[in-house]
Structure formats: structure tokens, C-alpha cells
Amino acid sequence: MEFTQLTLAITISIIISALLTAACLQSMKLIPDIKYPVNEYRSISGARGLAAFFVYVNHAPSMLTNMGYTVPGVSQWGWIYANLGSFGVQIFFCITGFLFFDRIIKCDGKLDWNRFYESRIRRIAPLFYFVCIIYLVIVFVSNMSLHIDKHDMLTISGLITFGFIDSSMTIGGFKLYPLNSVIWTLIHEWRFYFVLPLIAYTYCNKKYGMPLLVVAVAIAVVDFKNSAVVCWPYFLTGIVVAILANRKYNLSKTVKYLMAALALACFVVTSGIMVDNGYHWSRFILSSVFFACIVLANPFYMHFKPMRYLGEISYSVYLLHLPVLYLSIKAIGTFVDISNLSQNEYWLIMVMIAPVVVLVSSLSFRFIEYRYMKKK
Template sequence: MDFEYNPETIIISSTIILLFIIFSYLWKHKIESAEIPHQYKFINGLRGLAAIFVFINHAPFALTNLGINNQIFSSWGQIYPNLGSFGVQIFFCITGFLFFDKIMSSEKIDWNSFFISRLKRVTPLYYFSSAVVLLIALSFTTQTVFTKETLLTLAGISTFNFIDNPLKIGNISLIPLSSVTWTLVHEWRFYAALPIVAICYRSKYKYVALTAALTLAAIDLGTSAVVCWAYFLTGIITAAVHKKKINYMLKFFAAIVAAITFVVTCGVLEIPGYGYMRFAITSLFFVCITISNPRILHFQFLNRLSDISYSIYLMHLPIIYIAFKCASTFVDLSQIDKITFWTINIITVPVIVAVSTLTFVHIGKKYMNPQKNMMTVK
């Protein structure tokens, strides 16, 4: 098995993570004034890091996303794309964990309240970021936007891309601006399936249902190139495991395994991003993190990043896009060197943190009711 690690990728990745921590600290009072209480600190820490991992994945492709073929350097290996898919998979696992934990702890669930709370949590920031993306596309397109493609794109965006669409406004592709939103389709499908999950959990046949789900996951992972729903199943199983009492030695061993699986995920070259091997590795990591519950994930700086993680996830691509568009007026992007390229990317970090903080406080949090649980017991 081949690995690709070099000091450059490690230094750049570490620098980006550190800068997100530093600049979120500068917005400490603003973020914490709207802080959302969470039961599981380690989940919070993991969510904050996952959002940064997705940024680290996308940053190296800023020039490619603008259609620019740089003649000075190319990419730096697999640590970046692996971190991106890993971050998304962790998001899916976290969703499965948290909502199944709610199912286990609630005698009866008010599903109307649940779906309303999900709409309030997900849609305002999504539509805000979509509006930003559309404005950027309208600003840079050189072709007419009054086309069938535009209408299909608007229909797709308004329905979280459940309606297949070209993601194009004029001659501007929206993929470099909003490619992360494809994951929301899978999130909504999982929300829709939760009532069935709750029924199965309370049924005497719950282990039969679990066996059937695992069998379907194994078949899908073995026959499909991209499988996402299975990661929600990992979260569900992990939530049940987390209820068990675990001794210190097992926690220590799980922490070591989690560290090893993370290193493998970042550096291994041959494993596809969403195949069965990556599913096994990511699932092992998530289970081990849940068992070990490492103290580092409890730190407040990760909790702050967790609160603004959804905004980071949605807003980082438009900000990177605009940064390089602005830079193109001063430098020839096809000729820039690595230092200039990464300087531009790094400059976007404080902007992303600032925008994410403001959108979280004034849009995301505004439509959430912290006094009411996502699932309520009647």
C-alpha cells in the first residue's frame, strides 16, 4: 500500500487548521453569544475539524475550478482530496449518531416539530449561500441568462438539487461555487427515513432490520462507486455502542486505532473516496473516536468552530472563488508560484471565519429555538 506524505502538505494543512482556530478565537464573543448547547463535546470537536478538512480539500483546486491551467506547479498528492471526502463522511456519521441517540432517548417523537426544526436549521443558510452563488455567477457571466438551463438550475437549487439540473448560469458553472450542496440531498433522505428507523428500533424485530440494513449496505458498497447512506448507518450503530460502559484500557486502545486510521485515510493512495474500503476505515475511525472520547475534542476552540461549521461548509467555496477572481486582476494565475497560490488561499481564512460567524449569528441561529429539542417527547 502506497502512502504520500511530505512536509509541504503537512505544514500547509496544519497552518490552515491553526489559522481557523486563531481567527475563530478573535470572534469568540460573537460566536459564544449565540452558542448552541451540545450534549456530546467530542462530536462538536469532530464537526468543527470536518468543516476545515473540506476546505483543505477544495483549496488546491481553486485554479482548476476557474478553468486555469497553471504552468508552474500542479497538485500535491492525495492528502487533500482524502481529507475532503473524510470530512463529509464524518458529517454523515455525526448526523446518524445524533438523531438515533435522540430516538433512543425519546419515548415518543413529535415528527412535525422535528421536520420543522430541520427546515429552520438547514434552509435559511442554504438559501442565503445559494443567493450569493447566483449573484456571483450573474456578475461574471458573459452570456445571456434567460435560458432553459437557468430555469432548470433555479429549480434544482430551490429543491436542494433533488431536481436534476446543469448547475449553470450563462456560461458560469456553479460547481466551483456550490459543489458541497450535493450532500444535503443525502441528509434530507436520512431525515425522511428517520420515522421508519424509529419504528424499527421499537420493534421486536429491530435486530432483523439491522441485519437487513447491513446486508444492503454491503451489497451497495460492493457494487456502487459512491455510497453515502451507509455512513448514517455507522452513526446509528455507534450511538448504540456509545451507551455501553467502556473501561479505560479499551478507550486507550480505541484512541490509538483512531489515530492510525486517520493517518491511513489522509495518506493512502489506492483507496477510492467512497468505496467499501474507505467506508470500513472511516467507520472504524468514528467508532473508535466515540469509544475513546478524546479530551482534545472537548476544547472550546473546536466548539466554536463547530457552531459555525455549517456556514464554513456552505460559504468557503464562493469566498475562495471571489478571492482568486480578484487576484487575477493583479497576477497571471497561470504563472503564479506555490507561495502566491497558498497566500491567496490562506488570506481567505479570516474572511471565511468572519462571514461564517455573521451568517451563523444573524441567519442560522435566528431561526433556531434553543429552548426546544429537535425531537420532543409528548
């Protein structure tokens, strides 16, 4: 494993900066206090909040390279920043699989699918398309023109369809990758939503449900062996953990403490492990064990209110942190020479931008996301 004082200091300071900002905004009641019906899964919200800022930590140093800057010593912070990025995405996938299969279990597969897909569209689309408008505004300001050709139309089509239509993601020669390099995960989310009715049907069929789950695990093993980046098994992890959680095992305090400690151990190993592929089978095991322990043990350290606050705004953080990073670096670049920044100076800038991301995400949650949510 690889840990240095500097990489740990950078990562921890960014997370603390975000948590302190969340605590301040929470005391100001900037966003509504949402009452969730499944309070026994409070640790899920805390995990979601951390996952969102793990992705921020991932993109903080790589943003310079994506924007075309060459800053020696800044573009790489060691393995921890890359590991946390993939770890955050994997936890998001596990949470998705868990929450929706948990719902299927509780209603015995009898979901109102029209209402389900309407709620998913209302939850995901408004903010996503708002952020796409931000992309177009940045392109227009950068190029001062919008001469649209067929390649640009293909990119716009790709944005409208959440990335399902493959394109170069360029408009007028402007590469959108520094702004939207996270949207590839939405494709996997929508694919899971599309197959969820089949999963529900399989679950209700007691004769074939368990054998098909075993087959899915076998396919996952083969896929990890033959594919470079494998994402769908993380939804499978969520499904398996949902099944275990609904068995209502009466775990002793000692077992829960041991599971909480195991979750922390998995996190430490994941953060410092040196692997070329963040979606390798070994990472899948670490992420899956971490997620299972967090849900089943429900450790107290995941109930920290600022973490749960970040969990509420995590979708906004996920989509908006890249535009905020991009615009912030552009603005700072008008006053200082970005290429001459030292690692410590750039680190300080990233710590200062983190509260901006939390504030902007809080506002987008309150005025965009929350308007379309139907949580009681």
C-alpha cells in the same frame, strides 16, 4: 501511504490558521455560546469543526481547475487534500446518523415529526437559500445580464429543491460548480431525514429491529461491491455508534486511551492512503472506526474550544467556503497573474483566506443561522 513535508505543511498551516482565527473570535464572543443538552458528546462538535475545514483543504487546490486556471504544480497537493475532503463529508454523515438516532433512542421513538421537520427546515433552508442568492449575484455580475431560458429555470429549480431536481447547474452559460460543488451531500441528508420515521418505527419494534439492522449491513456490503460512490452506510455507522453509546459501557481509562490512539491512527492512514475511490469500503471502515472511537472514548483533544467553535459554524463554513474562495481568487487575479503563481505563493494565499472563511461563516451563523435555531 503518501506524505510529504510540503503537503503536511500546507494542510497543517491551513487548519492552524482557522483554529487561531476561531480562538480570537471566540474571545470576542462574536457568536452566542450555545448550551447543548448532551454535554457527554462534546467531541462531536470538535469533529464537526475539523470536518468542515478538511473540505476546505480539499477544495483549495481544485478551485483553480474549476475556475479554468492552469497552474502547474498547484492543482495537485498529493493524496492528502482529496482524502481529507471525502473524510470530512463521511464524518458529517456519521454525525447526522448518530445525533438523530440518539434522539430517537432517548425518546423511545416518540418524536414529534411535525416539529422535527420544521426544525430541520429552519436549520438548513435559510442559510442555503441565502447562499443561492449569492450564486445568482455572482452570475449577474459576471454576465451583466440575466437572460433566463428553460435550462436556467431547471437549474434554479434544482437549487430550490436542494439539488433533488437534476440539472446542468449552469445559468446564462455560467457554471455554478466552482461555487456549489458541496450541495450534492444535502440530498443524502434529506433522504436520511425522510426515512427517519421508518427507522424510528423499526427501532421501537423489538422483534424486527435487530434483524433489519443486520439486513441493512448486508445491503451495505453488496452496495460497496457494486457501486462506485456509496454514502448511505455512513448514516448506518452513526446509528450503530448511537446504540453503543446508549448502552453506557463503563470503559476504563486505559481502553479510552487506546481508542483515542486508534482514532488518530485511522486519521493518519486515511489522510495518506492512495486510493482512487474515496468512498471505497476500506475508507468506510477507517472512517467508521475513527468515528466510533471519537464518540465512545470522548478524547480530550476533541474538546479544544476553537475546534468546537468551528463546529458551531461548520454549516456556514461548508456552504460559504467555496464562494469565499472563488471571490478571493477573482479579486487577487486583478492584481497578479494567477497562472504564474508558485505553489508556495498559492499555499500562502489559501492560509490567508482561511481566516476570512471563519469570519464570514461566524457572521452568517450569528445573523442567519442562529435566528432560526431553537436551542436552549
